[in-house]
Amino acid sequence: MADQAANELLSTQKASDLGLQVVLHPLPILEISDFIVRGYQRGFQGAVVGALLGQQHGRNITIEHSFSCKAAKNNDGFYELDEPWFRQRLEQMRLVHKSPQLDLVGWYSLVPKTGPTAQHLPIHRQISTYNEAAVLLGFHVEEVLDQTSTAVPITIYESNLEPADGHPATSTTEDHDMKDAETAANLVLRFRKLQYTTDAGEAEMIAVQHIRGSGGGAAAVTADVAEKNIVEQFDKKIAVDDGKGKRRAVAYQDPCTPKQEGAAASTSAAPANEDSNLSPAESEYMAALQAKANAVRALKSRLDLFIAYLQRLPPDFVSGAQTTSDAAAFARASTGQFTIPSNNILRRIQALVTNAGLAAAPEHDDPVDAQISSLSREIQRETNDVRLVSLAADLLASVVEMRDACKKALVLDSARHQRVGPRRAAAAAAAMAGLAGVPYDSALRAAGDLEGVNDGAGPSSYVI
Amino acid sequence: MELPVTDKLVDRQRDALFNYSAESQAQINKAQPWNSDVHYFQSVRISPIALAKMVIHARSGGPLEVMGIMQGYVDGTAFVITDAFRLPVEGTETRVNAQSDADEYLIEYLSLCRDESRQENVIGWYHSHPGYGCWLSGIDVDTQQLQQSLGPMVAIVIDPDRTVSSNRVDIGAFRAYPKDYKGPTANTSAAPTAASSSAGSVPLTKVTDFGAHADKYYALRVEHYRSGLDGHLLERLWNKYWVQTLAQNPLLTNRDYATSQMADVAQRAADAAQAVARQSKNASSAAAAAAAAAATAAAAAAAAASATATASGSSSSSGAGSGSAAGALFTSGAGGSAASGSGKGADIVGAEVAVRDRAAKGADAAVDRLTQDVDNVAAKEKAGLMAIEVKKGIFGGGGA
Numbered sequence: 001m002a003d004q005a006a007n008e009l010l011s012t013q014k015a016s017d018l019g020l021q022v023v024l025h026p027l028p029i030l031e032i033s034d035f036i037v038r039g040y041q042r043g044f045q046g047a048v049v050g051a052l053l054g055q056q057h058g059r060n061i062t063i064e065h066s067f068s069c070k071a072a073k074n075n076d077g078f079y080e081l082d083e084p085w086f087r088q089r090l091e092q093m094r095l096v097h098k099s100p101q102l103d104l105v106g107w108y109s110l111v112p113k114t115g116p117t118a119q120h121l122p123i124h125r126q127i128s129t130y131n132e133a134a135v136l137l138g139f140h141v142e143e144v145l146d147q148t149s150t151a152v153p154i155t156i157y158e159s160n161l162e163p164a165d166g167h168p169a170t171s172t173t174e175d176h177d178m179k180d181a182e183t184a185a186n187l188v189l190r191f192r193k194l195q196y197t198t199d200a201g202e203a204e205m206i207a208v209q210h211i212r213g214s215g216g217g218a219a220a221v222t223a224d225v226a227e228k229n230i231v232e233q234f235d236k237k238i239a240v241d242d243g244k245g246k247r248r249a250v251a252y253q254d255p256c257t258p259k260q261e262g263a264a265a266s267t268s269a270a271p272a273n274e275d276s277n278l279s280p281a282e283s284e285y286m287a288a289l290q291a292k293a294n295a296v297r298a299l300k301s302r303l304d305l306f307i308a309y310l311q312r313l314p315p316d317f318v319s320g321a322q323t324t325s326d327a328a329a330f331a332r333a334s335t336g337q338f339t340i341p342s343n344n345i346l347r348r349i350q351a352l353v354t355n356a357g358l359a360a361a362p363e364h365d366d367p368v369d370a371q372i373s374s375l376s377r378e379i380q381r382e383t384n385d386v387r388l389v390s391l392a393a394d395l396l397a398s399v400v401e402m403r404d405a406c407k408k409a410l411v412l413d414s415a416r417h418q419r420v421g422p423r424r425a426a427a428a429a430a431a432m433a434g435l436a437g438v439p440y441d442s443a444l445r446a447a448g449d450l451e452g453v454n455d456g457a458g459p460s461s462y463v464i
Numbered sequence: 465m466e467l468p469v470t471d472k473l474v475d476r477q478r479d480a481l482f483n484y485s486a487e488s489q490a491q492i493n494k495a496q497p498w499n500s501d502v503h504y505f506q507s508v509r510i511s512p513i514a515l516a517k518m519v520i521h522a523r524s525g526g527p528l529e530v531m532g533i534m535q536g537y538v539d540g541t542a543f544v545i546t547d548a549f550r551l552p553v554e555g556t557e558t559r560v561n562a563q564s565d566a567d568e569y570l571i572e573y574l575s576l577c578r579d580e581s582r583q584e585n586v587i588g589w590y591h592s593h594p595g596y597g598c599w600l601s602g603i604d605v606d607t608q609q610l611q612q613s614l615g616p617m618v619a620i621v622i623d624p625d626r627t628v629s630s631n632r633v634d635i636g637a638f639r640a641y642p643k644d645y646k647g648p649t650a651n652t653s654a655a656p657t658a659a660s661s662s663a664g665s666v667p668l669t670k671v672t673d674f675g676a677h678a679d680k681y682y683a684l685r686v687e688h689y690r691s692g693l694d695g696h697l698l699e700r701l702w703n704k705y706w707v708q709t710l711a712q713n714p715l716l717t718n719r720d721y722a723t724s725q726m727a728d729v730a731q732r733a734a735d736a737a738q739a740v741a742r743q744s745k746n747a748s749s750a751a752a753a754a755a756a757a758a759a760t761a762a763a764a765a766a767a768a769a770s771a772t773a774t775a776s777g778s779s780s781s782s783g784a785g786s787g788s789a790a791g792a793l794f795t796s797g798a799g800g801s802a803a804s805g806s807g808k809g810a811d812i813v814g815a816e817v818a819v820r821d822r823a824a825k826g827a828d829a830a831v832d833r834l835t836q837d838v839d840n841v842a843a844k845e846k847a848g849l850m851a852i853e854v855k856k857g858i859f860g861g862g863g864a
Contacts, residue, residue, distance in 0.1 A: 027520065029697055030512045034482075034547075037691040039467050040474040041483040042583075047465040070580035079465055082579075089576050092569065096550035099524055109465050119465050144696065145472050152700045198701060202628055203523035204516060210633045211512045211690055212698045219480050281843030288847040290699060292854050295706035299858070356859070379852060382715055386845040389726065393842035396733070396835050403831075 009191050010115045020133065021060045022156050022196040026208045028052060028066040029154065032108055032139050035068055047071045047079040048110045049123060051086070052137060053093055053102040061105050061135065062199075067093060069107070071123065078122045090130070104130050106156075111138025116157060116191050124159060124189065133158070136191065150294075152198075157191040212291075213284050306349060314338040479691040481509065481544055484583050489537050498616055502645055506541040507685040508618055508637040512694050514548040519633060521550050522592035522624040528554050529592050533570060534620065535577075536587035543618045543637075543684070546584050549573060588618035595625040596670045598636030605680045608640040618684065630721060637684040646679075685833075710855070715848035725841045732834050739827040 035048055053065040069086060071079045090104060107127045109120060116124075116136060127134045136157045143153035163186055200208060314334075317327035324343055331338040474482075498504040514534060521530055531553050536545040551566040574586070589611065591604070598621040600608065611617040619638045626634040666674045690698075702709070715722075 026698075026701060027513070027516050029701065030516060030694060033691065033693045033697055034511065034513050036467065037474050037479050037482045037693050038546075041476070041479060044467060048467060049465065068580060068582075070576075085576060085579055088572065092573060092576075095569070096552050099526075110467070141468050141470075141473070144693070145470065150700055150703055152697070198704065201520065201523070203519050203624055206627055206631060207516045207519040207633060208698065211515060211688060211694070212702065219478055279839075281839050285843055285847050285850075287695070288850065291702060291709050292851065294699065294703055295709035296854070296858065298703060298706035299710060379856065382852060383849060386715070386849040389722075389838075389845045390842045392726075392729075393835075393838040396838050400831055400835055 009117070009121075009189070010193075019059070019192075020135065020158055020194060022135065022194050023060070023062045023199045024137075024154070024156070024196050025054075025062065025064045025204060026198070026200055027204060028063055028108065028137070029152070030208075030211075031066045031068070036139075036141075048139075049079065049081070050108050051090065051104055051127070052106040052108055052135070053097060054105040055100055055102060056105055056131075056133070061133075063105060063135075063137070065093070065097065065102055066108060074122065076122075078119055080122050081126050083126070086126075104134070106131070106135035106137060108137040108139060110141055111136070111155070111157075113140050113142055121189060128159070135159075135194065156194045156196045158194050159189055159191050161187040162190045163187055213287055306352075309339050309345070310349070312337075312339045313341050317341050473693055475692050479693075481511070481539070481689055482546075482691060484537060484546075486583060489585070492538050493615070502641050503682065504541060505543060505616070505618065505639050505684055507687055508543045508545060508620070509539070509687045509689050510545045510635075511536075511547065512688070512690045514545045515633065515635075515688060517548045517550075518590050518620070518622055518635075519624065519627060521548075522594070522622040523628070525554065525592055525594065525624070527594050529594065530554060531566070531589065531591040533573075533586055534588045534590055534618075535582070535584040537584055538587070538616050542687075543587055543616070545587060545618075545620075547582075548590060585615075587616065588620060590620035590622060592622050592624055595623065595667070597626065597666050597674075598623055598634060599666065599674050600638050600640070600677060600681050601670075601673045602677050605640050605677045608638070608681065609643060612640060612642075619681075631717070632721065635686055637686050638681045639684060640681040710858070712851065713848075713855075714851050715845070718844060718848060722841060722845060725837070729834060729838050729841070732830065732837075736827060736830045736834060739830060743827055 031050065032048075035050065038044070039048060049071045050066050050068040052063045053067070054062040055064070056062075067089060069089070070082045072082060074080045094101075094103065104127070107123060109123070111117075111120065116138060120136065124134070124136060136159065138155045138157060140153040140155065143149050143151070314322065314327050314331050316322040316330070317324070322330070324341055328340050328342070331340040514536075518532065518534075521532055524530070530550070532548055532550045534545045534548045536543060536547070538544070552569055553566045570586075589607075593599070600619060600621065604619060604621075608617070608619040611619070619640070621636045621638070623634040
């Protein structure tokens with residue numbers, strides 16, 4: 001039933017070349033994602049609906065900004081925008097987005113892959129009263145869940161009033177003559193997919209790259225967030241700094257004991273998702289690896305395409321027996337069994353292969369020896385620099401750790417050398433703990449342990 | 465239209481920051497731990513949309529300062545900024561009452577948010593310093609002090625010009641001290657992280673304004689987070705740019721930034737070594753003084769090394785510089801603790817410990833920040849090296 005409704009709403013006309021050209025910026029995509037994640041986390045019970053703002057110059061539309069909208073079910077059970085609320089919010093947005101001036105260009109919602117349904121019609125009509133050419137940006141949740149898809153799960157639809165019986169009509173005015181039985185034209189709102197391109201302003205691009213690269217996970221620090229819509233229970237965890245600059249999710253201990261910053265308790269329950277324990281540096285590295293892997297996969301798919309093309313050329317053509325045009329006709333006639341040879345394509349593949357051969361310097365070739373060695377020298381220099389920086393980082397980390405170890409050993413040493421009752425040792429430990437920045441009871445514990453263990457003489461100064 | 469019933473899109477634990485608990489916010493607002501500790505807040509975590517909106521807004525203002533409000537909540541010692549929106553005010557630097565002009569807009573905006581059941585409160589304000597760096601001017605400090613009296617608030621500054629020119633987001637988050645509080649005057653944990661940041665020094669026209677108020681606020685650590693869904697979508701979006709991903713050479717494009725970062729780290733390592741040496745000097749022992757002298761000598765060597773590094777533009781000597789400064793840190797740390805231990809022992813009481821405690825914590829905090837920054841730089845460099853190795857693997861160039 002839903003399929004039928006969707007098909008009715010999807011136009012059967014071919015998209016004309018004079019249609020709208022849409023440029024989509026990344027910020028609306030992030031806003032929709034934010035809406036969805038927030039919605040799930042907070043048990044949101046309404047419709048995921050929002051308005052799109054952008055610039056419209058003739059047939060060119062940009063979608064640059066968006067805001068979520070308040071929508072409620074009307075008497076028919078369909079969602080409708082709260083008009084006064086919407087008007088106020090739109091005015092506010094117009095006021096602050098002055099350079100360049102942004103205006104309402106459409107709206108977004110969750111849309112099934114098959115297309116908009118009757119549910120989307122009321123709001124679309126409302127938006128169209130503000131802007132006749134309003135587009136609908138459909139976010140396809142199923143496509144996000146589909147692991148095999150790599151496309152952005154967004155389709156942009158434009159709408160047209162078309163006659164119900166399918167004959168093309170070019171009506172741009174709102175011709176609501178449906179009550180008139182005389183006219184044959186029964187106009188219905190239909191949607192049509194639009195091709196869109198993505199773009200970003202320079203500042204936007206930098207911000208988005210930053211988000212992509214160095215964004216850490218959104219795991220909480222404190223475990224006090226009350227859960228409303230519990231899909232599954234999860235162990236409450238605190239992220240504890242274990243002194244190495246990494247945050248480890250630790251099973252939440254007895255809430256009566258005061259939180260101690262150095263006391264990283266052992267992890268009793270393994271974290272549900274190992275990725276949540278990555279430090280920001282590590283997750284950035286992983287994101288870079290992921291991007292590289294995807295890029296390599298894309299390159300491979302392109303190369304596979306070339307290889308498949310070349311392999312399936314008609315054999316007569318390959319052996320040189322046929323001319324190109326004859327072979328092309330033959331291939332077309334074979335309906336898919338052979339690929340159609342084209343001199344243009346073959347020439348370009350040849351150029352690609354030659355260039356690749358030049359870029360990939362051969363292993364042992366004397367005339368280009370100087371070039372190889374300079375390239376490899378350069379790579380070695382870069383590698384050395386990077387390794388040096390890593391070494392400096394590791395060196396600093398180990399210095400800090402040694403400092404900590406030294407402080408703790410000092411506490412034990414002073415407690416041992418006091419050789420007074422446990423109470424004075426405790427007082428000394430407290431003083432030294434305050435001085436050395438070591439947590440009090442770990443120092444106390446250490447002092448107590450050492451008193452029992454090591455009672456003999458020993459060097460009083462630590463030579464490093 | 466509605467959210468489909470599935471638990472695959474959102475991970476409860478990983479995306480926990482997107483949740484909001486009114487009860488825990490009410491609790492923490494009643495307890496108000498920041499009133500007793502001026503240094504309570506340590507960091508700021510910014511959501512993707514807040515960051516994107518703020519950067520775009522800052523850039524759209526051109527040479528004019530722009531201003532906006534941030535919404536979010538408090539999570540432990542961190543501010544979590546979930547969203548941001550613009551205010552219809554411009555040119556904030558010369559007008560103290562810029563805030564009051566926008567009050568009507570703010571009230572209306574927030575009431576609309578309540579209507580659509582967005583629960584977060586105002587958690588701070590942001591504005592831009594086009595071209596002159598991320599720090600708080602005198603007017604900004606006054607505004608922030610006023611804001612902080614109303615509740616937990618954070619001030620964020622963005623420099624859109626330096627963002628674009630250095631190809632990374634230039635952003636700073638600050639908390640002001642109360643009016644009668646004396647911040648730590650010179651180096652270590654105070655605002656000068658803004659001045660010594662890799663983005664460059666403060667221009668001469670603004671440097672007096674900067675210096676006069678630099679001890680009235682401190683900087684918070686800025687972190688960014690994103691949800692799994694965000695990462696997923698961006699990954700798909702970025703597949704269109706696969707050619708650029710393969711062809712780019714991050715080490716080359718980031719060379720200037722990495723060099724300046726390493727020089728900065730070397731300088732701060734020298735400073736931290738000096739701070740620790742000073743702390744051990746307070747324990748009044750000959751051994752400590754000798755260690756301190758060694759530390760300052762090493763620190764001077766590190767500073768000299770970092771100077772040559774910036775001159776020659778190669779990162780290797782600054783790496784060596786920070787290495788020797790680290791060595792100084794280490795010896796002074798060990799020597800200082802040993803000396804003070806054998807010295808006073810159980811006679812140390814009260815106020816002395818508190819003062820030394822704060823100095824120790826300041827030095828430790830500086831060292832921790834240093835470690836984190838170096839880790840970040842090292843990670844970026846490694847990622848760049850990985851890019852080169854991938855290229856080498858694919859195209860087979862470069863020989864051994």
